[in-house]
Every structure is written in C-alpha cells, then in structure tokens.
Amino acid sequence: xxxxxxxxxxxxxxxxxxxxxxxxxxxxxxxxxxxxxxxxxxxxxxxxxxxxxxxxxxxxxxxxxxxxxxxxxxxxxxxxxxxxxxxxxxxxxxxxxxxxxxxxxxxxxxxxxxxxxxxxxxxxxxxxxxxxxxxxxxxxxxxxxxxxxxxxxxxxxxxxxxxxxxxxxxxxxxxxxxxxxxxxxxxxxxxxxxxxxxxxxxxxxxxxxxxxxxxxxxxxxxxxxxxxxxxxxxxxxxxxxxxxxxxxxxxxxxxxxxxxxxxxxxxxxxxxxxxxxxxxxxxxxxxxxxxxxxxxxxxxxxxxxxx
Amino acid sequence: xxxxxxxxxxxxxxxxxxxxxxxxxxxxxxxxxxxxxxxxxxxxxxxxxxxxxxxxxxxxxxxxxxxxxxxxxxxxxxxxxxxxxxxxxxxxxxxxxxxxxxxxxxxxxxxxxxxxxxxxxxxxxxxxxxxxxxxxxxxxxxxxxxxxxxxxxxxxxxxxxxxxxxxxxxxxxxxxxxxxxxxxxxxxxxxxxxxxxxxxxxxxxxxxxxxxxxxxxxxxxxxxxxxxxxxxxxxxxxxxxxxxxxxxxxxxxxxxxxxxxxxxxxxxxxxxxxxxxxxxxxxxxxxxxxxxxxxxxxxxxxxxxxxxxxxxxxxxxxxxxxxxxxxxxxxxxxxxxxxxxxxxxxxxxxxxxxxxxxxxxxxxxxxxxxxxxxxxxxxxxxxxxxxxxxxxxxxxxxxxxxxxxxxxxxxxxxxxxxxxxxxxxxxxxxxxxxxxxxxxxxxxxxxxxxxxxxxxxxxxxxxxxxxxxxxxxxxxxxxxxxxxxxxxxxxxxxxxxxxxxxxxxxxxxxxxxxxxxxxxxxxxxxxxxxxxxxxxxxxxxxxxxxxxxxxxxxxxxxxxxxxxxxxxxxxxx
Numbered sequence: 001x002x003x004x005x006x007x008x009x010x011x012x013x014x015x016x017x018x019x020x021x022x023x024x025x026x027x028x029x030x031x032x033x034x035x036x037x038x039x040x041x042x043x044x045x046x047x048x049x050x051x052x053x054x055x056x057x058x059x060x061x062x063x064x065x066x067x068x069x070x071x072x073x074x075x076x077x078x079x080x081x082x083x084x085x086x087x088x089x090x091x092x093x094x095x096x097x098x099x100x101x102x103x104x105x106x107x108x109x110x111x112x113x114x115x116x117x118x119x120x121x122x123x124x125x126x127x128x129x130x131x132x133x134x135x136x137x138x139x140x141x142x143x144x145x146x147x148x149x150x151x152x153x154x155x156x157x158x159x160x161x162x163x164x165x166x167x168x169x170x171x172x173x174x175x176x177x178x179x180x181x182x183x184x185x186x187x188x189x190x191x192x193x194x195x196x197x198x199x200x201x202x203x204x205x206x207x208x209x210x211x212x213x214x215x216x217x218x219x220x221x222x223x224x225x226x227x228x229x230x231x232x233x234x235x236x237x238x239x240x241x242x243x244x245x246x247x248x249x250x251x252x253x254x255x256x257x258x259x260x261x262x263x264x265x266x267x268x269x270x271x272x273x274x275x276x277x278x279x280x281x282x283x284x285x286x287x288x289x290x291x292x293x294x295x296x297x298x299x300x301x302x303x304x305x306x307x
Numbered sequence: 308x309x310x311x312x313x314x315x316x317x318x319x320x321x322x323x324x325x326x327x328x329x330x331x332x333x334x335x336x337x338x339x340x341x342x343x344x345x346x347x348x349x350x351x352x353x354x355x356x357x358x359x360x361x362x363x364x365x366x367x368x369x370x371x372x373x374x375x376x377x378x379x380x381x382x383x384x385x386x387x388x389x390x391x392x393x394x395x396x397x398x399x400x401x402x403x404x405x406x407x408x409x410x411x412x413x414x415x416x417x418x419x420x421x422x423x424x425x426x427x428x429x430x431x432x433x434x435x436x437x438x439x440x441x442x443x444x445x446x447x448x449x450x451x452x453x454x455x456x457x458x459x460x461x462x463x464x465x466x467x468x469x470x471x472x473x474x475x476x477x478x479x480x481x482x483x484x485x486x487x488x489x490x491x492x493x494x495x496x497x498x499x500x501x502x503x504x505x506x507x508x509x510x511x512x513x514x515x516x517x518x519x520x521x522x523x524x525x526x527x528x529x530x531x532x533x534x535x536x537x538x539x540x541x542x543x544x545x546x547x548x549x550x551x552x553x554x555x556x557x558x559x560x561x562x563x564x565x566x567x568x569x570x571x572x573x574x575x576x577x578x579x580x581x582x583x584x585x586x587x588x589x590x591x592x593x594x595x596x597x598x599x600x601x602x603x604x605x606x607x608x609x610x611x612x613x614x615x616x617x618x619x620x621x622x623x624x625x626x627x628x629x630x631x632x633x634x635x636x637x638x639x640x641x642x643x644x645x646x647x648x649x650x651x652x653x654x655x656x657x658x659x660x661x662x663x664x665x666x667x668x669x670x671x672x673x674x675x676x677x678x679x680x681x682x683x684x685x686x687x688x689x690x691x692x693x694x695x696x697x698x699x700x701x702x703x704x705x706x707x708x709x710x711x712x713x714x715x716x717x718x719x720x721x722x723x724x725x726x727x728x729x730x731x732x733x734x735x736x737x738x739x740x741x742x743x744x745x746x747x748x749x750x751x752x753x754x755x756x757x758x759x760x761x762x763x764x765x766x767x768x769x770x771x772x773x774x775x776x777x778x779x780x781x782x783x784x785x786x787x788x789x790x791x792x793x794x795x796x797x798x799x800x801x802x803x804x805x806x807x808x809x810x811x812x813x814x815x816x817x818x819x820x821x822x823x824x825x826x827x828x829x830x831x832x833x834x835x836x837x838x839x840x841x842x843x844x845x846x847x848x849x850x851x852x853x854x855x856x857x858x859x860x861x862x863x864x865x866x867x868x869x870x871x872x873x874x875x876x877x878x879x880x
Contacts, residue, residue, distance in 0.1 A: 009650050010699075040649070040651070040652050040653050043653070045736035045739070046736075047864055048734050048735045049731070049867075049868065051865065053654055053657035053658065056656060056657055057654070103656060106456040107456045153845075153847070155847075155851075156847035157850055157860070191803055192846035196843075196844050196846075198739045199733075199736075199741050200738050201842060202742055204804065204807060204844075205844075211803070241745060
C-alpha cells in the first residue's frame with residue numbers, strides 16, 4: 001500500500017519525530033509513504049481571515065495527489081480537517097470547483113475528487129488492522145498510563161471529519177490497547193489544547209493548556225499523548241515556556257507511534273523519543289522498564305484461569 | 308575610443324560599487340526599534356566572525372563549505388538537477404573564460420609558457436567554455452518561461468543578467484567568426500607573421516585558408532583548385548601552423564563564420580571592428596553593472612553560504628544578525644526557488660499580494676533596509692505578505708544562496724509593525740508558530756493591541772449600547788442554521804472558553820448563545836463585534852453538542868471573516 005504523505009507545515013520543521021516514527025511503524029506493515037515537495041499548506045492558518053482562501057490550498061494538494069494517483073495520508077489533525085472540509089465544500093459547489101480548477105489548470109493540475117484522505121490512525125486501524133498489529137508486537141508496556149488528547153479537529157464536526165464516533169471514540173482505544181498501555185479516562189481527552197488561540201490570546205490559550213496539564217496530572221498520567229501536532233506543540237513547547245515561568249513539574253509528552261514503535265521493536269533513536277523536548281532520560285527509562293514480552297503476559301493470564 | 312580608458316572607467320565603477328555594497332552590509336539592517344546597533348560595534352563583530360571562520364576549528368567547516376557549497380553548489384543540486392546543470396555551466400564556463408581568455412596575459416601566459424591564443428587547446432577551449440555558458444543561459448531562459456505558471460516571477464533585471472552573460476559570449480563568438488572569415492585580418496596576420504615569397508604563394512595560401520579555414524575573399528576571384536590548396540597547405544605548414552591551429556577547432560565560431568562570412572565580406576574590417584567594440588562594451592558594462600545588480604551574488608552568495616554552513620539557522624552575536632541579514636539580501640538572485648515551494652503559494656493566489664512569495668519579499672526588503680519611505684498602501688501589503696507565512700522554513704532550507712530567510716522575515720515583520728499600521732491577519736493561526744518561538748513577544752503583543760483597538764473602533768459592543776436592542780432590519784445571515792436555535796444554552800454551558808472566566812459575559816462581550824440570538828434578531832454587526840468570536844478556541848464542542856444542529860463554530864468563522872473584511876473595507880475607503 002502506498003500513500004502521499006501529507007505532513008503539513010509544522011511537522012517537518014518542529015515535530016519531525018512524529019513523521020519519522022509514523023513512517024517507521026507503517027514501513028513494518030509494508031506501507032510506503034511518498035513525500036511530495038509540491039504540497040503546500042493545507043489552508044488552516046488562514047481560516048479566521050478568509051474561508052475561501054482556506055479551501056483553495058487543500059484542493060490543490062488533493063489535485064497533486066490525484067495526478068500522482070495516490071491517496072493522501074495525513075498526520076496533523078488540522079491538516080486532516082482542512083482537507084476533509086475542502087473536499088466537502090467543493091464537492092457541493094460546482095461553480096467554486098470550476099473556478100479553482102481553472103486556476104489549477106495553469107500548472108497542469110485538476111481536482112476530480114478521486115483522492116481519498118486518510119488519517120494515519122485510520123490507516124493503522126482499518127488498512128493494517130488491530131490483529132495484524134498485535135501479531136507483530138514484540139513488547140507490551142503494561143502499567144503505562146497515558147492521557148490521550150485527541151485534538152478537536154479530528155473528531156469534530158463529525159459530518160466533515162468522519163473519523164470516529166465523536167462522543168465515544170474507539171480507534172485510539174483499540175490502538176493503544178495493542179501496546180498494553182492504559183488509556184486513562186480523563187477530562188481533557190476530547191477537549192481543546194488552546195493552540196488555536198496561541199499568538200492571538202496567549203493568556204486564554206495557556207489557561208486552556210494548563211487545564212489539560214493539570215487534568216492529566218490529576219488522572220495519574222505518566223505521559224500526555226497528543227494525536228494532533230498542534231496539541232503536541234502546545235504540550236511539548238508552550239508547556240516548557242510556562243514551566244520556566246511557574247516552576248511547575250513537567251508533564252512529558254509521548255507520541256502514539258513512538259510508543260507503538262517501541263512495542264514493535266523499532267529502535268528508539270529512529271522513533272525520535274528523545275527529541276520530544278519535555279521528555280527526560282528517566283521518563284524513557286521508565287517506559288523501557290515496563291516493556292515486557294506479550295507472550296508472558298498471555299501466559300500469566302492463562303494460568304489463573306486454568307487453575 | 309581608447310580601450311584602456313574604458314577599462315579604467317568600468318573597473319573603477321565596479322570597485323566603487325563593491326565598496327558601497329560592502330558598506331551597506333555593515334550599516335543597514337531591518338529590525339524593530341528595540342534593536343539598534345552602531346556601525347563600530349557591527350564592524351568589530353563582523354571582524355570577530357570573520358576571524359572565527361578563518362582561524363581555529365571553524366576553518367574546517369569553512370573549507371568544507373568552499374568545496375561543497377561554492378564549488379560543487381550542493382544546495383542547488385539538492386533541489387534541482389536542471390538548475391544545477393544550468394548554473395554549473397554558466398559558473399564554470401564563465402570563470403574559465405575569464406581566466407583563460409580575459410586575463411590571458413596575466414594568467415594563462417604565465418601558467419603555460421607556449422601560450423598563443425590562436426593555438427590549441429586554447430582556440431578550442433574558448434569555444435567549449437562559451438558554448439557551456441550559452442547552454443546554461445538557454446536552460447535558465449527555458450526555466451523562467453516554463454515555470455511561470457508555478458508563480459515564478461521574472462523582472463527586467465533577471466532578463467538583463469541573462470542578456471549580459473549571453474551577449475558577452477555571443478558577441479565574442481561572432482567576433483571570432485568575423486575574424487576567421489575576414490580578409491583584412493588574414494592580410495594583416497600574413498604581413499605580421501607570414502613567410503610568403505610572392506603573389507603566387509599568397510594566392511595558394513589564400514586558397515588553402517578559403518578551403519580549410521573559413522576565409523572569405525570577396526574583392527577578387529580566387530580559383531580554389533586542389534593543386535593550389537595543396538600548395539597553400541605546404542606554405543601554411545611552414546609559415547602559419549606554428550602559431551595557428553586550424554580554425555575548425557573553434558567549432559562554434561567556425562560554423563558562425565560560414566554563415567556570417569559571405570554577409571560581412573564586403574565590409575569585413577568594419578565588421579570586425581564593430582564586433583570588437585560590441586564585445587568589449589558587453590564585457591565592460593557587465594563589469595560596471597555587476598555590483599549594482601543581482602550579479603553581486605558572485606561576491607555575496609559565497610559569504611552567505613559559508614556563514615550558513617557555520618551558523619545554520621541560529622543567530623550569532625546580535626550585532627552580526629543584522630550584517631548577516633544584509634549579506635543575505637544582497638545574495639538573493641531572485642531565482643524563485645523559495646517561491647516555487649513556498650507553503651503559502653496558494654494564499655498568494657487568493658490574496659493577490661506578491662509579497663506573500665518569499666522571493667518577492669526579499670527583493671523588496673532592500674528598500675526597507677535602506678530606510679526608503681514608502682506609501683502606506685505598500686507598507687500594508689508588505690506587512691500582510693510578511694504575516695501570511697506558515698513559518699514552515701522551507702524557503703530558508705531551499706535558498707541556494709543560503710540566506711537565513713526565516714530570521715529576515717521575522718525581524719522585518721516586527722520592524723514594520725513599529726509603524727503602527729494594524730495588521731488584521733495577526734488574528735489568524737499564522738500567529739501560532741510565532742507564539743511558540745517567543746521572538747519579539749513584546750512587539751507582537753503591542754501590534755496585537757493595535758488590531759484590537761481597531762476592532763473596538765469599528766464595532767459597537769453589546770455593553771456599550773445605550774438603548775435596548777430592537778429587531779434589526781438586516782438581511783438574513785448566510786449560514787441559516789442559527790434559525791434552529793431554541794435557546795437551550797447548551798453551547799454556552801459546554802464552552803471551555805466560557806468556563807475559563809470568572810465573569811465570561813464581561814470578558815467575552817457576548818456568550819455563544821447570545822451571538823446566535825443576535826443573528827436571530829438581525830444584528831449581525833453586533834455579533835461581529837463580540838470578543839467571543841476571537842476567543843473561540845474552535846474546538847467545535849458547542850456545534851457537536853447542539854441538539855438542533857446550529858453550526859456555531861462555523862458561524863463564528865464566518866463572522867470573523869466578515870468582521871475582517873469590513874475593517875479592511877473601511878481602511879480602503
């Protein structure tokens with residue numbers, strides 16, 4: 001299976017480890033990711049200013065993938081939502097479609113609508129499948145508590161993103177279960193990290209972030225696991241600025257493909273775990289100390305049942 | 308006119324130009340007023356940086372950069388093989404011609420004792436190098452034309468550079484071709500170097516040179532018979548070949564001579580003279596023009612590339628940041644590589660503002676650096692162009708001249724904000740990476756306040772209304788989902804922003820459900836003026852939880868768009 005790998009603007013320069021770890025994991029399942037330098041911004045940053053200018057860039061990106069005959073796989077939630085929104089808008093608005101296509105024709109592109117947009121979690125969950133993942137798991141990480149934060153734009157609005165049940169998401173739960181770690185039930189799981197307000201209203205943005213950090217701490221999380229790259233940057237970068245001022249303890253960040261990669265036996269250097277700026281050596285040691293063979297786990301479970 | 312006089316003028320203009328531009332490196336810079344560094348400090352910091360690059364452990368990096376970045380031009384190769392071939396052909400062909408041919412007395416003759424310009428390999432090499440340059444120019448022209456749909460913008464000066472480089476080579480080849488066919492040149496050379504006993508021998512030599520070396524004789528009829536040619540070959544062998552290789556080795560000029568020879572034959576001496584002037588004029592005006600054009604990159608790009616190899620995207624001493632900026636601006640060749648892969652290229656299509664493209668920003672920022680006063684409309688467009696940027700750093704990573712565009716654009720953005728013109732695109736998510744980087748945080752905050760003030764001035768807040776609200780006569784709002792609201796206030800109750808405030812109604816101007824209410828009574832403007840829409844975290848919880856499918860978050864986006872459009876409209880009228 002082959003996808004055009006859409007990383008957006010943040011990941012290649014600020015969260016490279018997200019792309020690297022995702023690529024490493026998917027490679028193990030024979031999924032090839034093609035990097036396309038012609039991709040432009042998904043349009044998301046301009047949405048507050050001009051919704052038409054917000055849609056155009058995603059249409060071009062889909063047209064580029066279409067020309068290459070590939071479906072798009074996205075790792076950033078906001079890019080995912082933008083691409084899905086653009087698809088939704090243009091498929092119902094013929095005049096806009098014609099207008100944008102006329103513009104794209106200048107550079108030999110055309111949006112026909114054949115390219116599918118897939119979030120990498122959907123690729124893992126549907127295209128690879130939980131069973132196939134389980135078969136390749138060499139370690140499980142029992143006892144690791146994660147506060148998953150989905151990020152808003154992957155779940156909502158559900159009519160547009162069509163990712164999962166927007167009230168009771170299962171995909172992340174199923175996937176985390178393969179690693180043996182615990183996905184905590186906590187108050188920030190499906191809420192806002194404040195990223196959309198950063199730079200516009202830093203105070204409010206940080207209030208929302210702090211609420212999530214405190215929530216994760218109170219739930220007893222070892223790590224926050226953000227699905228969205230914007231959430232990641234809030235927890236991994238903005239949190240550091242905040243801690244510098246407040247001296248509060250740091251809530252470290254671990255990305256899902258990093259954890260899954262460890263459980264699949266991928267080298268931690270390749271997963272870029274140490275590149276998360278909130279993670280310290282002791283955090284990594286902690287994860288490693290929990291890693292254990294999945295077979296033994298099964299045996300342990302099997303014995304009491306037999307007795 | 309005297310060649311030496313022309314040469315002196317051209318060289319002087321070139322040197323003065325270079326000095327002026329070096330002075331600009333250390334005297335100008337783009338920065339918010341909070342950063343100001345005096346010339347002596349910048350000079351000494353630049354000196355320290357230079358010493359650091361040449362002495363000590365950094366020398367290895369410098370040498371590595373000279374090989375990889377300057378000679379092999381790795382940054383160009385990494386992005387495009389075609390560009391690398393084009394630039395490599397021009398770069399190597401031109402430099403080799405400069406040393407082998409233009410400076411033959413000073414360099415070639417000293418290095419190779421038997422140097423005579425009409426002997427091989429020189430005769431051949433000049434043409435080879437020339438054709439290399441021409442091929443490079445042809446690819447460059449092809450690239451500029453075919454990449455136009457991909458937002459490659461070309462200025463007259465970009466074409467001028469190609470015309471100059473191509474013109475120098477073409478005029479040189481035409482000159483050589485004219486000399487090959489010219490009878491008067493032939494006559495002169497025979498008189499100067501030849502060993503011809505009588506008219507019969509002269510005739511035989513002419514026949515041979517007509518047959519084999521492209522000579523054209525128009526004023527008399529020369530019977531070119533095989534016998535005569537053979538006889539001429541013997542005479543040539545004795546009197547010419549020692550210092551003159553066959554003209555066919557100058558394969559391009561020789562081919563040109565075949566075409567131009569018969570045309571120029573009547574006035575061959577004049578033609579040679581004219582083409583000589585043309586060639587010299589091309590060369591000397593190029594020399595004088597060099598420091599004032601993008602060709603100055605011959606000097607500035609190496610400095611920029613070595614600096615970038617050493618420093619990466621990091622800023623060194625504050626005094627050097629500005630100097631590096633100015634070196635960078637002067638190293639921009641307007642090649643357009645950055646704009647071709649700019650993440651914001653589609654915003655350029657939507658906003659109709661060429662300053663969104665990095666290549667156009669860099670070119671224009673020279674004006675800001677030199678302190679030139681511009682009209683407000685231009686400032687506004689430049690400011691918007693600087694702000695509509697995803698901070699993806701692609702331009703910085705791509706730039707073949709190694710310009711630290713990232714730093715240049717950040718500084719320029721906040722330098723322009725100093726002028727106090729509110730920038731509405733600050734209210735976009737382009738602000739997110741800026742908040743992460745925490746650069747010029749104070750300047751950012753100040754500029755944001757300017758936008759807020761503008762909003763307060765443009766809209767009436769609910770709290771400021773003197774009279775009770777009445778039904779508005781305004782048209783229906785475009786997203787009609789607001790009409791389904793049945794006032795349960797679930798949106799407000801679930802909103803994470805509302806719960807972040809002790810007194811949300813005061814802090815947010817209006818609560819989510821009130822915004823929907825105001826649309827219901829036709830008060831769109833009132834909704835547009837509420838702080839709430841700008842404090843919305845766009846988490847979509849309200850919309851998802853609304854029992855009647857009111858698309859609150861989408862409506863808020865629409866209101867934000869409309870509010871900005873209204874303000875921009877007001878600014879223009």
